[in-house]
Amino acid sequence: MKNIKLTVEYDGTNYCGWQRQRNGKSIQQTIEEAIGRVTGENVKLIGSSRTDAGVHAKMYVCNFFTNSTIPPEKIGIVINHELPEDIVILASEEVDSTFHSRYCSKGKMYSYTILNRNERAAIERNYVYQYGRSVDVEAMKKAAVYFLGKHDFSAFKSTGSSVKDNVRAIKEVRVEKNGDYIKIYVSGDGFLYNMVRIVVGTLLLVGEKKISSLYVKEIIESKDRDKAGKVVPAKGLCLEKVFY
């Protein structure tokens, strides 16, 4: 059997997230069914991350085992013919049988896009979080530094996750302003449930001067979810890259 790695771009707007669910169509199920139509096999996709409903991905990675004789670098093109227009396989290749999209991942980069104006977005309504209040981006940049390194991020985890170890290493939190847009890139070895969205929600509290940049350090140390910001909407979030 061959182990095939897929790199996938998707628009999460019309899906219940990556993972198969009883109610609602998932990205995973949609791609598995497309592969089924191509190979005649009942495959199980191994995903690198469980993105939530409405979250997008530019370079998601997943893998599956197949006996298909279609050349590995061509199978992505064939699967694309069976996929809806909001999911596309960017690349396919054969990898070692030990490759596992989630276990082998060394980290991920997410982006979060804020449209910082009073009027809602029309063109990008499914890809940005419209936030009207004026924010101090320099204060957000200062606060971003406190996330870097290895910390117990219990304060930045939504309930409903069974994960016990809340220590994660964050490599980068980059805040960029471009016209009305504020884009925040977050890279790390892994993330707790809703962590990136709570990090962004907390940075917005700093931007609005509701808390100081330094207070972010205190929130991390407190491990207290109530001290951190709210979970910002899913639609602004995009999985940019998975590192191996």
Added chain:
Amino acid sequence: MKNIKLTVEYDGTNYCGWQRQRNGKSIQQTIEEAIGRVTGENVKLIGSSRTDAGVHAKMYVCNFFTNSTIPPEKIGIVINHELPEDIVILASEEVDSTFHSRYCSKGKMYSYTILNRNERAAIERNYVYQYGRSVDVEAMKKAAVYFLGKHDFSAFKSTGSSVKDNVRAIKEVRVEKNGDYIKIYVSGDGFLYNMVRIVVGTLLLVGEKKISSLYVKEIIESKDRDKAGKVVPAKGLCLEKVFY
């Protein structure tokens, strides 16, 4: 009566274009109906441009006359409550009674976005033209210069327009490459039917080395539509700004 100027952003994907049509919902009709629900009047919107089906706008300008007592700078906010999520009024203001969105316009800037990769777009499927062949962006930049100035652009006009004078003044044709994206900005005092899309189609012929940069000068002088490139898809086109 007050003359109200509106600045509008819209996603043209689900519309037959700006102008009212017998078949299909137009942007104009949608906003006129929203204004009707707000003012109780049967208004006629004067648009600055007839964008085609699928074309988007970031700062479209239109105006209408009303007896409404709602403060002019507030009426946009009120109309927004009556609009679907793919159209938003960014600003409203009272202008002189002689102001006419189309006749007073001094020019417009459009952008055209090409996703230059083999795989189709998933996230931006309605906002870019996916073009797989490799292109020489430097050659396109060289060719862009020949469009500048006042020329008879008959070679860059689709049939079906009753316009007689085909002379237009082009101020800027800027080609920018950013990763897999090629963005082309075109500014001018006015444009013939499909002109921007034919200019982009012609620049792509240059990018693919099917014609030389210099040959663009010859196409303009020939006034021969058959010599220029094809009309590229509407979804990559966006009206960026209207100048007054």
